[in-house]
Amino acid sequence: MSTKELRSFLPKQDAINLAILAVVIMLVLPLTLDIFRLNLIGKYLTYAFVAIGLVLCWGYGGILSLGQGVFFGLGGYCMAMFLKLEASDPESTAIQSTPGIPDFMDWNQLTELPWFWEPFYSLPFALIAVLIVPTIFAYIIGVAMFKRRVGGVYFAIITQAIASILTILIIGQQGYTGGVNGITDLRTLLGWDIRTDSAKYILYFVNAGLLILCLLFAQFVRKSKLGRILLAMREREDRVRFSGYDVSSFKICVFCLGAAFSAIGGAMFTLQVGFMSPSFVGIVPSIEMVIFCAVGGRMSIIGAVYGTLVVNWAKTTFSESFPELWLFAMGALFIGVVMAFPRGLAGLYVDHILPQISKLYRKIKAQLDAKRNSSQLAAGNQES
Amino acid sequence: MFADYTSSELLSIFAMQGFAGLILFSVFVLMALGLAIIFGQMGVINMAHGEFMILGAYMTYLVSNLFSSYMPGLFDYYFFVAMAVAFICAGALGALVEWGLIRHLYKRPLDTLLATWGLSLILQQLYRTIFGAREVGVSLPDWLMGSIPLTDMIDIPINGLFVMGLTIIISIVIYTLMFKSSWGKQVRAVVQNRPMASAVGINTEKTDRVTFALGCGIAGIAGSAFTMIGSTGPTAGQLYIVDTFLVVVFGGAQSLLGTIASALTISQSQSAMEFFLSGSMAKVLTLLFVVGILMLRPQGLFALKIRH
Numbered sequence: 001m002s003t004k005e006l007r008s009f010l011p012k013q014d015a016i017n018l019a020i021l022a023v024v025i026m027l028v029l030p031l032t033l034d035i036f037r038l039n040l041i042g043k044y045l046t047y048a049f050v051a052i053g054l055v056l057c058w059g060y061g062g063i064l065s066l067g068q069g070v071f072f073g074l075g076g077y078c079m080a081m082f083l084k085l086e087a088s089d090p091e092s093t094a095i096q097s098t099p100g101i102p103d104f105m106d107w108n109q110l111t112e113l114p115w116f117w118e119p120f121y122s123l124p125f126a127l128i129a130v131l132i133v134p135t136i137f138a139y140i141i142g143v144a145m146f147k148r149r150v151g152g153v154y155f156a157i158i159t160q161a162i163a164s165i166l167t168i169l170i171i172g173q174q175g176y177t178g179g180v181n182g183i184t185d186l187r188t189l190l191g192w193d194i195r196t197d198s199a200k201y202i203l204y205f206v207n208a209g210l211l212i213l214c215l216l217f218a219q220f221v222r223k224s225k226l227g228r229i230l231l232a233m234r235e236r237e238d239r240v241r242f243s244g245y246d247v248s249s250f251k252i253c254v255f256c257l258g259a260a261f262s263a264i265g266g267a268m269f270t271l272q273v274g275f276m277s278p279s280f281v282g283i284v285p286s287i288e289m290v291i292f293c294a295v296g297g298r299m300s301i302i303g304a305v306y307g308t309l310v311v312n313w314a315k316t317t318f319s320e321s322f323p324e325l326w327l328f329a330m331g332a333l334f335i336g337v338v339m340a341f342p343r344g345l346a347g348l349y350v351d352h353i354l355p356q357i358s359k360l361y362r363k364i365k366a367q368l369d370a371k372r373n374s375s376q377l378a379a380g381n382q383e384s
Numbered sequence: 385m386f387a388d389y390t391s392s393e394l395l396s397i398f399a400m401q402g403f404a405g406l407i408l409f410s411v412f413v414l415m416a417l418g419l420a421i422i423f424g425q426m427g428v429i430n431m432a433h434g435e436f437m438i439l440g441a442y443m444t445y446l447v448s449n450l451f452s453s454y455m456p457g458l459f460d461y462y463f464f465v466a467m468a469v470a471f472i473c474a475g476a477l478g479a480l481v482e483w484g485l486i487r488h489l490y491k492r493p494l495d496t497l498l499a500t501w502g503l504s505l506i507l508q509q510l511y512r513t514i515f516g517a518r519e520v521g522v523s524l525p526d527w528l529m530g531s532i533p534l535t536d537m538i539d540i541p542i543n544g545l546f547v548m549g550l551t552i553i554i555s556i557v558i559y560t561l562m563f564k565s566s567w568g569k570q571v572r573a574v575v576q577n578r579p580m581a582s583a584v585g586i587n588t589e590k591t592d593r594v595t596f597a598l599g600c601g602i603a604g605i606a607g608s609a610f611t612m613i614g615s616t617g618p619t620a621g622q623l624y625i626v627d628t629f630l631v632v633v634f635g636g637a638q639s640l641l642g643t644i645a646s647a648l649t650i651s652q653s654q655s656a657m658e659f660f661l662s663g664s665m666a667k668v669l670t671l672l673f674v675v676g677i678l679m680l681r682p683q684g685l686f687a688l689k690i691r692h
Contacts, residue, residue: 064494144679153429153493154682157629158675164626165671172664283626287501294498327509334502338495339488 009223017302025208035197042204042272044312049265051293051304052218053258059298061254062234067159068262068289071134073281075263080276082126083186108175130267138259142252167282182277207268218301294337297346405655407544410551412647414606416631420643422599425575429497432504434621436600440470440607441616448522460525467608474604479597511618519617543612571595634674642686
C-alpha cells in the first residue's frame with residue numbers, strides 16, 4: 001500500500017488520535033494501575049469492542065440494535081464452554097455422580113454431555129465458534145429483517161425481544177447453560193492458569209492489541225466505499241436503493257461485523273473475568289452498551305473506546321461510594337447525551353478542545369518564528 | 385403431553401389456564417393501549433411506559449393506605465378513587481415529560497428511545513428511594529376477594545373478573561375517544577399528515593401533549609389494576625415493557641383492534657403453554673412465535689393502509 005493510499009484510510013488526525021489511544025491503553029494505564037484495577041480496565045475494554053461495532057451499525061448505518069449483548073454473550077459463552085470443559089476433567093470432578101461433565105450439569109441430574117457441548121473440547125473449534133456463531137446468528141436476524149425492509153425502531157424493538165428471549169432461555173435451561181449463575185469457575189487455557197497476575201497482564205495486552213486491530217479495521221470500513229454507502233443509506237435510503245445498490249446486503253454486512261466485534265469482546269471478557277453469565281446478555285446490558293457508544297460519540301470509533309472507559313469508570317466509582325446515586329446519574333447521562341451532546345465526547349473534543357489545541361499550536365509556532373526572526377535579525381546586525 | 389390427563393381434567397385445565405390468560409390479557413391490553421396510542425399514533429418509543437404503570441400502582445398503594453388509616457368505612461370503594469388518582473398522576477407526569485423531553489426529539493425516534501430509557505432508570509431509583517426496594521402489595525376490599533366456583537374444578541377469582549370488566553370498559557372508552565370524538569379526529573389527522581393538520585388549524589403541539597398524557601394516564605390505570613393481581617416493586621415495570629412493545633408491534637402499531645387481538649393471542653398462548661411446560665420455556669416459545677411472525681409479516685397483524 002502506498003503512502004497516499006494509507007493517508008486516505010488513516011488521515012493524519014485519525015492516526016494521531018489512534019496513537020494517543022494506543023499509548024494510553026498500552027503504556028499509561030498498565031504503568032500507573034495495579035493489577036486489580038488494570039484487570040477492571042481490561043473488562044471495560046471488552047465492552048469497547050461492542051461500542052465500536054455500534055458506531056459502525058448505529059452511527060454510520062443508522063441501525064440501532066438493542067441486542068448487542070446477545071452477540072457479546074454468545075462469544076463469551078463459546079469461550080466459557082471450552083474453558084469449562086477443560087476445568088471439568090474426570091480427576092477434578094471425581095466427587096460428582098458423573099465425573100467429567102461440568103459441575104452444574106451434575107447438579108441438574110444430567111448424566112452425559114449434551115451433543116452441542118462435545119465439539120468445544122477443541123480450542124480451534126471454540127475460537128472459530130466465538131466468531132462464527134454470533135455472526136451467523138446476526139446474519140439470520142439481518143436477512144430476516146433487512147430483506148423485508150424492517151428498520152429503525154422496529155428493528156430496535158425486535159433485537160431487544162431477541163435479547164430477552166435468549167436471557168430467559170439461558171436462565172431456564174439450567175442444566176445445559178449453568179442457569180442464572182452462568183458458567184463459573186474457569187481455570188486454565190490449555191493448561192495455562194488464567195487466574196494468576198502474570199496471566200492477567202498478558203490477557204490485558206492481548207485484549208488491548210485486539211482492540212487496536214479492531215479499531216484499524218473499523219477505520220478501514222469507515223473510509224472505504226462501504227462506509228460512505230452506509231452514511232448515504234442512513235440519510236436517504238431510497239435514493240441509495242434507486243441508485244442500484246442492494247441496501248439490505250450492506251446493512252446485513254455491517255450488522256454482522258458489529259456482531260463479530262462484540263463476540264471478540266465477549267470471549268476476551270470470559271478470559272479476563274473468569275466467568276460468563278446471562279446478566280451480560282439481556283436488555284439492560286445491551287442498552288448500556290449503546291450508551292457507552294453514545295457518550296463517546298456515535299460517529300467516532302475512538303470516542304467509543306473513551307466513552308466506554310469513562311462511563312464504566314464512573315459506574316464503578318459511583319456504585320462503590322454512592323450506590324443509590326448511580327441510577328440517577330446513569331439516567332441523567334442518557335437524557336443529557338441525547339438532548340445536549342448528541343455527538344458525545346468526540347463532538348466536545350472536535351468543537352472545543354481541538355480549536356484550543358490548534359490555537360495553542362499556532363501561538364507557539366508564531367512565537368518560535370518570531371524568536372527565530374529576531375535572532376536572525378540580531379545575527380544580521382552583528383554581521384553588519 | 386396430554387396423555388396423563390383425562391378429558392374432563394383437560395377441559396378444566398384449559399378453562400382455568402384460559403382464565404389466567406385472560407387476566408394477563410387484561411394487563412397487557414391496558415399497558416398496550418397506552419403504548420399503542422403513544423407509539424402507534426405518535427411514533428414515539430416510550431421505554432419508561434412500564435414506570436408510568438408502576439407509578440399508578442404505587443398511587444393505588446398510597447390511596448389504599450390512606451383509606452385504611454383515615455376512612456376505614458369507605459375502604460370498600462377506595463379502588464375507584466385510586467384509579468382516578470393513578471390516571472391523573474401518571475397523566476400529569478406524562479405531560480411534563482412530553483414538554484421537557486419528548487417534544488424536542490420527535491424527529492429522532494431512536495434518540496427518544498434512549499432518553500426515555502434514561503427516564504425509566506431515574507424513575508426506578510426514585511421509587512426505590514421513596515417506597516423502598518421491597519415489593520409492596522395492597523389489601524383488597526372484601527367484595528373483591530374470593531372466587532366464584534363454576535364446577536368442582538373451575539374457580540373464577542373475583543378480582544380477575546373485576547380487572548377484566550375494567551379492561552373492557554377502558555377499551556370502549558378509548559375507542560370512542562379515538563374514533564368518535566372530535567379530539568380523536570384531530571389526533572388521527574396529526575398522525576397522518578402533520579403539516580396539513582397544522583394548516584387547517586389544529587394545534588399539533590397541544591394535541592401531541594394531550595395524546596402523550598392520555599397514553600401515560602392509561603398506563604397509570606393499568607398499574608392500578610396490576611396491584612389487584614400482583615405486588616409492586618420498583619423494577620416491576622421493566623419486566624413488562626418488552627412484552628408490551630411486542631404486543632403493540634405484533635398487532636400492527638396503528639390499529640387499536642390489532643393491539644387487543646395480539647394481546648389476546650400472546651397472553652393465551654403463554655398461559656396455556658405455562659401449564660404443560662416450564663414458565664420460562666412458555667415465554668420463550670411465545671416470544672419466538674411472535675418474533676417469527678413479525679419476520680414474515682413486519683407490519684403486524686392488522687396493518688392500516690397509509691400512503692407515506
